[in-house]
Amino acid sequence: MRVKRPLCTALFIWAAVIWLLGRAGIPFFTCSPPKLAGQVKGENILATGIVYQKDVYDTITNLYLKKANLIIQEEQHPTERIKLTMDNKALSGLTEQGDFIAVYGKLEEIPEGANPGQFNERAYYYARNIKWYMEGEEMQLLQRGKNQMLSFQGRVKEKMRGGIQKAFGEEKGGIMEAMILGEKENLGQENKLLFQIMGISHILAISGTHLSVLGWGFYKILLKCQLPIKASCLISAAVMIFYGELTGSQAAAVRAVLMFGVSVGAMLLKRTYDFLSALSLAAVFLLAESPLYLYDSSFLLSFGAVFGLAAVYPVLFPPERKKYRKNLRGKIQRELKNGIFSSLSVWSILLPVTMYFFYEISTWGFLVNLLILPTTGILLVSGLAGGILGLLPVVLPGKAGALPGIILLELYLRGGEIIQELPASLWITGRPELWQCAVYYGMLAGTLWIKKIRTDRKVSGKWTQMVQVIVLGVGIVLLFIRFPEGELKVTFLDVGQGDCACIQKGRESCYLIDGGSSSVSKAGQYRILPFLKEQGIRKVDGIFLSHMDEDHINGILELLEMTAKRETGLKIQRIFLSRSRETEETQQRIKEAGEKAGCEVLYIGRGDRIRDGKLEMTCLSPKNENMESNEGSQVIWAEMEEFSMLFTGDVEGRGEEELLALCRETNIQCDILKVAHHGSKNSTSEEFLDIVSPQAAVISCGRNNLYGHPHQELMERLKKKGIFVFETKNRGAISAVWKKEKIQVSFQY
Template identity: 35%
Template sequence: MTRRPLCMLCLILMLSMCATDWAGIPLIRGNPLPENAVSWIEEHPQATLCGEVIQTTENEFSQSVYLSNAYLIYQSQKLSIENVKVFLKQREEVPAGTVILVSGKLKRVEEKRNPGEFDSQQYYASQHIYYLLNNAEIIEKSENYSAYRQGISQLREYLAGVLGKIAGKEAGIFQAIVLGDKTSLDKEVKLRYQMAGIVHILAISGLHISVIGTGLYQLLMKTGLGIWGSGFLALLFMLQYGVMTGGSVSTMRAVCMFLISTGAKITGRIYDLPTALAVSAMMILGESGAYLYNSGFLLSFSAVAGAGIVVPAFTRTLEKGKEGRTGKLCTALAASAAIQLTMLPVSLYFFGEISLIGIFLNLIVLPTVGVVLGSGVLGMILGCVNLKIGSLMIFPGKILAGFYEKLCMMAGNLPFGTWIAGQPEIWQIVAYYAVLASAVLLLTYRKKKSSTSDKEKDKVQEKNIAGNLRVRKYLSLFLICTALFLISWRKTESFSITCLDVGQGDGIVVRTPEGNCFLVDGGSTNKSGTGQYQILPYLKNQGISRVDGILVSHTDKDHISGVEEILELTAQKLNSVEIGCLYLPNWKTPPEEWEKLSQLAKEAGISVKQVKEGDCLKAGKLEMQIVAPLENASGINVNEDGMVLQVKYGEFTGLLTGDMGEETEQKLLEMGDLEDVDFLKVGHHGSHYSTSQQFLDKIKPEYAIISCSSTNTYGHPAPEIVERLEKAGCKVGFTMKSGAVTVSWQKGKIRLKGYLGNYI
């Protein structure tokens, strides 16, 4: 590294950025806007602001506009709020570069509220966006706009249309690969690619820039333009290509490295990958420091670092093995594994899982994806002239795209295709990379040969070198195994019940130290994709690869919408978390939603069982006693006939009440089925129709959680219920205030902790 001073300088700068963030200086995270602007927005969310349109996106549901250099008018002053994403109430033509005056309701971009959930606040902060303007109306707009940016946008839209016509059902894949446009990409296809570990080919990356940029450079060289002319034109074109394809972080990284590579050719300098990688990272971070915690940024750079630094160390060592050469297949497999090893901590930190089958599938996909990209580009260009010629040119890529889909479907059917290890701690990531770096240094270590000309001594030295290489190979393998152990180690968890923040709904995860896990309800009425975006990410984040059972208290949407998603994904082989059984309340006349859940479970190959009062589910030390539904429950009133669970683990007792109201509470009191509990999941989201004083006097909970949304229109939780709980000496946690709330029990101690704060 001493021979790479620029690389070292960039690394030091990045470490300094991390250090300032850890010290609490808000350069990377947090809201950097002036305090007076933040305070004014909180007091006046209905606001009018002005800004320049930089991009417009549309889907079948809405139109959104990205504004740059946006500002508010406050006390005759312009308060800058940097960039803003505006969701328009009605569709309107707003070309890029137009300055608009728009009115709507400003809302701070929400922080993630559950472990494993996508961090939209950090994602938008990378684009200097800290507020969203919802339900907006354009009051006034300028007649002038940017002909260049609007032209780029229209060109992208036109080319996407051409690909749509010539690529048929694979249009979404080609639009993603060639133009970076994923709006038409089928959700199911994207999930299949993710599970197969080849989703990276759908993003504009170094492969795309290399194929297109290098191809263009060589073509221009053949025209006699020379190094300077060819390099300059290739750079200019690739910069425009990066802008047209959306300017994602992987695209920016690839374009920056292509710029440095081409610059080295033009000036006659040697291209050094570590230096180019570090300089590219600082160029991106200089534009927005928030990228330092961006998953796309870290995955892109770790993949290139693996390909450029770790892969050569692995492959060179294999080629110098005992047999002299190991074969192309073994070398390629080692290269694929080396990249995955480099990306492993980043993947686990953000997603909690990694595709194992992807190591093998990339051996097939990476050598052929250039054909898909090349045929897509040529087909698109020729399609602008003649659609039939374009269709003919893109045909080889369509065949390969269809083949990739078959590979993905095959990967989804494999039982051990994905490894769910959970999110590692920061110290584990640091230790992992330190040990992996030691293994790479050991493999790349080269001892200088003796200068003596004695042939006998040279032979002895060669034998010693071969022996040392063998020792270093085994020692490196041991270090890699040690690194894998470090990153996969998880401390023994205490028994816990976690109420996820799913908005207006319920989603409860019960876990034991022995590894048993149950999901009780899972749904929301004000959040879509609860199963995919809150429940499954949480399970993967915690390293939970199997849920022993899903228990549904009743069939209101705010309790089952996420469960339905999970069952549908499982049936489509798009869920890597194994589901053991679905437990439904035993009702005489179950509603349509009950039947739908049962059918979905059967399609997914999941057994379905009906439970009623008196039944007991056991898993190791965990006992889940069914307190309701009562015998002969009809299921007509799903709230009052819902499932109620008494959870016991060791000396801990909890009560999960679904949406049970005072009517069922009274019945249970009369039957004498209730006892003192340590924890209560408050019924019906804290509604004043539940949790009666008589009920509380009987169960005497010490801790309670209310799951509800801060924006609900039902008045949940009712103030009198909160007051009643507090007067009973109960410590109460709220998902609307603390995000996911967990009650844990270990060695007789109970703790209540919110994800967004400390212990409650």
């Protein structure tokens, strides 16, 4: 009998409406900044609000405010939530959840991702109704515990954190805080990476699994205590709601609470519980509150996983008549088979989502999940028991409750270290195009439809099954194909006050020129590496380092360190340096880091050439190793057929004079010039521009930098020559593609 599910239909219609209204530019359905931005952007103002979340770090504290008001020229402007950052020294007393506060500081728009692949802060926070960043200077407590429920939840959370730390210790306590309370301040980057490599990062987030274990476990305990079914249901639902709010009301938690509520309601009313309808109701509820969840990875992963179990599993793996033995062996066989089928069902839905948002997959994740998922229930119960018993003045009960969890976490971490040493533990896939994801899901839907029809009609056929497998296999292969944008592509990344350019020759090879920043922390980890992964780049053929200033090399050092520690699937083959007596010590540091990462370190000077098919890169400078660091910058002239680019590092003074003479003698010109020294007035002279005659110039510098880059005198020289000028601080990443003898330039924003 065909089951009608109007809520599923309503969900698809609502999702389509959200997408169409977003495409139409309706503000509520887009990431457009609030209209108030023009009046207060970058200005110091007064704001008030209730603290609903507090994250404490070594030097700063992040306070999240709801029911916020911006007070501008003595007028109140209600706004949505605000993320407030305060220096710990400036905090006046102890501010806790539920407090009503006033704060004076600078209001800022939440930035978009400045580069392809970079984390989009605006999209993430807008989906959670947080519309402003604020750098607080002064704060005043207006009313302690104005929201009593939030205050109570905050006290419970702090007590639980103390109990967990007491029972589990510092390292494992940080992991359990993330799993039980959603607090990740003490998780540790190394542990987070190990869970990512194993493909089990999902257990570090508050998910439906957590709440299901808690809700149904608590319900069974109440029944065993002889409470009536109705009372057990209502109390369990109340506990679920409280725990969901305690852990931050994340999308997965809200979904689990709503679905649990629907299940309990169906039980009390003696109605049939439909899994897909309950899932659709939860999705409609969340998307009605915040339409931007439609584009949020955590929302899609949470609902996608459950959808895979509810819709794919029963069709792809229908129930069998085969009966397993009731002994231990039969139980293990049954559970193993169910685990494999469940993982495949979830994986079939989440693969495109994972690739689209994270650009890499754990190659061993499928097998690891088969082993670890059956133990997560034990881990959660142990975590709760350890946290609660850890509140007792005696240490032993908490340690006893935490013991199973400690053993399991130790096995997880040691297993992660072993997997980290295996080849290709993380596989960089790149981001598939939306049409590739759509085609894959279309093929999956078609396969499931045919499978269901044949199952209903009890028709079998090996050829049909083979065709289904082939179709699904083609869809999966299609997801991994990356089509080149052109014959040659160069991207000037926005790394703040610094330099980084990436040259890609089709899908064949990739070269980086510099990579560092003096204004952005960990530019290598959070800007350069995400870009490379998003582009599907697993191997960098060479890195050219113009000179040894930190704003040109510190990001590259991060990449080398991560590669050496196997924290990324990226491989780096060569590093090209130019000798400089002034910076020998720093060059030695680069050389040692490169050797640890398995790189070949080569030294190049004027006249040296690197050929890669039709792409040729010539070193024009330095002529000798006795120059000052900036003057002796490595200058690379890259050309392919009729297209050429000139990368000038920070060359100036005597170095630019020698470069100018060489370009005049050899008639070197370029289509695109990477302006030297971030647009300093002391480089890129008018005579130099006359000789190299670029059509376009790119200036890599940070917003509101301390040096005033790009300098007005330089901008006037470029304007006078009629050169198109693009600045990373205004445009984000700047890409130029050479295709069919034409140059196509695009920007991040």
